[in-house]
Amino acid sequence: xxxxxxxxxxxxxxxxxxxxxxxxxxxxxxxxxxxxxxxxxxxxxxxxxxxxxxxxxxxxxxxxxxxxxxxxxxxxxxxxxxxxxxxxxxxxxxxxxxxxxxxxxxxxxxxxxxxxxxxxxxxxxxxxxxxxxxxxxxxxxxxxxxxxxxxxxxxxxxxxxxxxxxxxxxxxxxxxxxxxxxxxxxxxxxxxxxxxxxxxxxxxxxxxxxxxxxxxxxxxxxxxxxxxxxxxxxxxxxxxxxxxxxxxxxxxxxxxxxxxxxxxxxxxxxxxxxxxxxxxxxxxxxxxxxxxxxxxxxxxxxxxxxxxxxxxxxxxxxxxxxxxxxxxxxxxxxxxxxxxxxxxxxxxxxxxxxxxxxxxxxxxxxxxxxxxxxxxxxxxxxxxxxxxxxxxxxxxxxxxxxxxxxxxxxxxxxxxxxxxxxxxxxx
Amino acid sequence: xxxxxxxxxxxxxxxxxxxxxxxxxxxxxxxxxxxxxxxxxxxxxxxxxxxxxxxxxxxxxxxxxxxxxxxxxxxxxxxxxxxxxxxxxxxxxxxxxxxxxxxxxxxxxxxxxxxxxxxxxxxxxxxxxxxxxxxxxxxxxxxxxxxxxxxxxxxxxxxxxxxxxxxxxxxxxxxxxxxxxxxxxxxxxxxxxxxxxxxxxxxxxxxxxxxxxxxxxxxxxxxxxxxxxxxxxxxxxxxxxxxxxxxxxxxxxxxxxxxxxxxxxxxxxxxxxxxxxxxxxxxxxxxxxxxxxxxxxxxxxxxxxxxxxxxxxxxxxxxxxxxxxxxxxxxxxxxxxxxxxxxxxxxxxxxxxxxxxxxxxxxxxxxxxxxxxxxxxxxxxxxxxxxxxxxxxxxxxxxxxxxxxxxxxxxxxxxxxxxxxxxxxxx
Numbered sequence: 001x002x003x004x005x006x007x008x009x010x011x012x013x014x015x016x017x018x019x020x021x022x023x024x025x026x027x028x029x030x031x032x033x034x035x036x037x038x039x040x041x042x043x044x045x046x047x048x049x050x051x052x053x054x055x056x057x058x059x060x061x062x063x064x065x066x067x068x069x070x071x072x073x074x075x076x077x078x079x080x081x082x083x084x085x086x087x088x089x090x091x092x093x094x095x096x097x098x099x100x101x102x103x104x105x106x107x108x109x110x111x112x113x114x115x116x117x118x119x120x121x122x123x124x125x126x127x128x129x130x131x132x133x134x135x136x137x138x139x140x141x142x143x144x145x146x147x148x149x150x151x152x153x154x155x156x157x158x159x160x161x162x163x164x165x166x167x168x169x170x171x172x173x174x175x176x177x178x179x180x181x182x183x184x185x186x187x188x189x190x191x192x193x194x195x196x197x198x199x200x201x202x203x204x205x206x207x208x209x210x211x212x213x214x215x216x217x218x219x220x221x222x223x224x225x226x227x228x229x230x231x232x233x234x235x236x237x238x239x240x241x242x243x244x245x246x247x248x249x250x251x252x253x254x255x256x257x258x259x260x261x262x263x264x265x266x267x268x269x270x271x272x273x274x275x276x277x278x279x280x281x282x283x284x285x286x287x288x289x290x291x292x293x294x295x296x297x298x299x300x301x302x303x304x305x306x307x308x309x310x311x312x313x314x315x316x317x318x319x320x321x322x323x324x325x326x327x328x329x330x331x332x333x334x335x336x337x338x339x340x341x342x343x344x345x346x347x348x349x350x351x352x353x354x355x356x357x358x359x360x361x362x363x364x365x366x367x368x369x370x371x372x373x374x375x376x377x378x379x380x381x382x383x384x385x386x387x388x389x390x391x392x393x394x395x396x397x398x399x400x401x402x403x404x405x406x407x408x409x410x411x412x413x414x415x416x417x418x419x420x421x422x423x424x425x426x427x
Numbered sequence: 428x429x430x431x432x433x434x435x436x437x438x439x440x441x442x443x444x445x446x447x448x449x450x451x452x453x454x455x456x457x458x459x460x461x462x463x464x465x466x467x468x469x470x471x472x473x474x475x476x477x478x479x480x481x482x483x484x485x486x487x488x489x490x491x492x493x494x495x496x497x498x499x500x501x502x503x504x505x506x507x508x509x510x511x512x513x514x515x516x517x518x519x520x521x522x523x524x525x526x527x528x529x530x531x532x533x534x535x536x537x538x539x540x541x542x543x544x545x546x547x548x549x550x551x552x553x554x555x556x557x558x559x560x561x562x563x564x565x566x567x568x569x570x571x572x573x574x575x576x577x578x579x580x581x582x583x584x585x586x587x588x589x590x591x592x593x594x595x596x597x598x599x600x601x602x603x604x605x606x607x608x609x610x611x612x613x614x615x616x617x618x619x620x621x622x623x624x625x626x627x628x629x630x631x632x633x634x635x636x637x638x639x640x641x642x643x644x645x646x647x648x649x650x651x652x653x654x655x656x657x658x659x660x661x662x663x664x665x666x667x668x669x670x671x672x673x674x675x676x677x678x679x680x681x682x683x684x685x686x687x688x689x690x691x692x693x694x695x696x697x698x699x700x701x702x703x704x705x706x707x708x709x710x711x712x713x714x715x716x717x718x719x720x721x722x723x724x725x726x727x728x729x730x731x732x733x734x735x736x737x738x739x740x741x742x743x744x745x746x747x748x749x750x751x752x753x754x755x756x757x758x759x760x761x762x763x764x765x766x767x768x769x770x771x772x773x774x775x776x777x778x779x780x781x782x783x784x785x786x787x788x789x790x791x792x793x794x795x796x797x798x799x800x801x802x803x804x805x806x807x808x809x810x811x812x813x814x815x816x817x818x819x820x821x822x823x824x825x826x827x828x829x830x831x832x833x834x835x836x837x838x839x840x841x842x843x844x845x846x847x848x849x850x851x852x853x854x
Contacts, residue, residue, distance in 0.1 A: 105727035
């Protein structure tokens with residue numbers, strides 16, 4: 001196995017035991033990028049030379065940080081000091097922030113190395129970047145964290161970070177066959193992250209294992225206990241139909257049934273439930289909140305560089321400005337009631353399993369896929385993770401999504417790692 | 428009355444009816460700044476020439492925007508495109524952001540003119556800037572939005588904006604004798620505003636009247652209905668002792684009694700209550716949340732420019748990094764329970780009146796005063812406003828603070844305007 005194919009955990013272990021250097025790891029990643037990037041187009045900016053220099057410095061130092069010597073990809077809506085940060089928009093071509101975003105400063109403080117900036121849809125919304133699906137270049141990798149998901153899937157880096165407003169972590173991770181983890185709303189500081197909708201935007205992480213995604217998030221938050229993932233069966237697993245109005249493809253339900261069967265076989269109590277009734281409104285109020293807030297968060301660009309926005313985003317911002325305040329105000333109040341009723345619902349349920357996306361990654365690069373199975377979870381602010389399960393009819397990855405109550409990241413990760421272990425044992 | 432002494436509402440009226448030009452208004456403001464700034468030191472950066480050019484452009488255009496031709500002061504933790512934004516820290520000396528913060532873009536879109544950047548405490552925390560109290564230069568103007576409060580009080584501008592994490596809008600407004608308004612947590616987009624603590628940071632506005640402060644906030648949020656303030660007696664007014672552990676000076680209670688007497692005289696039902704018992708914990712959990720989050724939000728500066736932080740802030744960030752995650756997690760859960768219990772408390776109470784600060788502005792410039800009467804309100808996220816009421820024993824202004832339930836800005840402003848009207852009638 002080439003070093004770039006190792007999990008972050010295994011690479012750290014080999015570096016600690018002197019079997020691998022940070023420099024050799026970065027060089028293997030760069031070699032992989034050299035080979036696959038021309039087709040995949042996961043990166044906006046690479047910082048190969050700086051990364052090799054940082055790796056050499058790591059190799060010369062005692063190993064202390066959580067990410068010591070590990071290369072990472074940073075979604076290009078997240079500021080990096082002195083490294084171009086373009087937010088997926090021509091408006092910011094060549095823009096160099098003066099400071100790292102908080103999560104980048106924290107991952108660097110843990111010895112993580114920024115290998116480059118990964119492709120994002122325009123301002124982390126829906127107009128896609130150039131990235132292709134690593135399993136079939138004619139298919140979307142999902143978005144908006146397209147480059148981060150694809151780069152991790154293609155073993156260009158072991159770890160990457162992204163953001164989710166609708167489904168921008170979970171969906172691309174599922175489409176690319178990697179683990180995507182979005183902690184509770186507010187769990188990671190958004191200082192230095194370009195806003196879309198402040199009530200929804202949440203940072204997340206990508207890895208090829210549950211433990212890796214947890215490690216990356218733990219470092220970005222400086223919350224080391226999160227990285228101590230011990231696989232543990234959940235006390236129960238409740239399958240929730242993800243969206244009343246959308247069916248989903250058979251493969252996403254097959255993936256869920258696979259997990260339910262396996263966990264049931266080892267004694268986990270599984271059941272099927274609907275969400276509390278107010279939650280039916282979540283899918284329709286999500287865009288009311290997103291558009292209203294995005295029209296304000298992106299006011300500078302909307303005012304001063306209208307012609308450089310995609311027509312899709314411009315229409316959305318125009319719509320957000322035209323939307324009555326009362327609609328937005330009511331939507332927020334409804335969301336809050338739903339969050340409270342979900343908190344009570346979780347008094348008698350341990351963990352949700354639901355599709356991560358509506359199917360395999362669709363063919364074509366003009367959209368990043370359907371977020372219907374993601375929006376209401378983002379609006380509820382629940383911590384969620386996707387774990388790859390199988391291949392669909394077109395040979396593309398299919399994952400499941402797991403959700404826990406607010407701030408129950410540890411419970412979520414323990415169960416996800418258990419499921420990952422069970423699936424590996426079965427395979 | 429010189430044009431710079433007019434309220435924003437009156438200046439707009441005169442501009443609309445051809446009695447005043449935007450240029451004359453800006454020039455009067457600059458004249459006032461020329462006279463008073465050497466002692467007051469409210470500004471970090473002035474953009475006089477650009478402001479005059481913008482005023483001329485306004486005068487040549489049809490009057491459409493909510494702030495058409497009005498000069499404003501912008502707290503220097505809020506990004507302004509092409510105008511230095513230093514966050515109250517030598518780390519960012521001369522820093523020029525590429526984009527306006529969302530609130531600045533929106534106020535410019537409404538015809539507001541940025542006259543300059545106002546002094547802030549270091550990163551909107553507690554190490555003070557150079558500003559002095561306009562009523563007595565030996566006293567603090569309060570902080571962290573020191574320059575915005577002082578500039579509005581001194582008639583250097585009719586309007587300014589600021590941010591509050593503990594008491595950084597309400598306290599300086601009260602100390603300087605102006606209206607300070609902090610809407611519900613999350614009401615104004617924080618895109619382009621330097622973070623301190625993401626669960627607490629809230630934008631706010633300053634004016635010399637309730638209607639002016641409302642107008643400024645309405646423009647910064649692009650929520651025009653907020654600007655339609657019609658004075659209306661509240662259905663009831665409940666006096667809440669502000670902090671169990673802190674007495675407060677007699678003058679702040681005298682100000683409250685003045686308002687209670689006056690409203691009672693016109694038929695408003697007044698009473699005295701304590702908050703629901705879990706809220707007693709708010710004062711102690713506020714710093715747990717603030718320090719934990721600030722240590723992450725300011726990670727880049729803490730890592731790369733430690734020597735350029737004040738000792739006070741460095742200690743706070745060190746403390747925030749050392750604080751156990753479980754303490755922070757529990758504090759957030761408690762805050763959430765308190766927010767829910769306050770929502771129920773407001774089912775039977777209309778409006779809170781409580782001190783805006785512990786007394787008149789204290790003598791000396793080494794601190795910005797005590798936030799004990801502000802922290803728990805900030806943590807509850809309630810919309811609040813301070814209205815000047817009287818002079819204290821040292822001749823400095825004393826205000827009261829009013830609070831309404833989440834997203835009941837209109838109710839709050841209507842009552843505040845009514846109280847302002849009643850006090851003026853009495854005076």
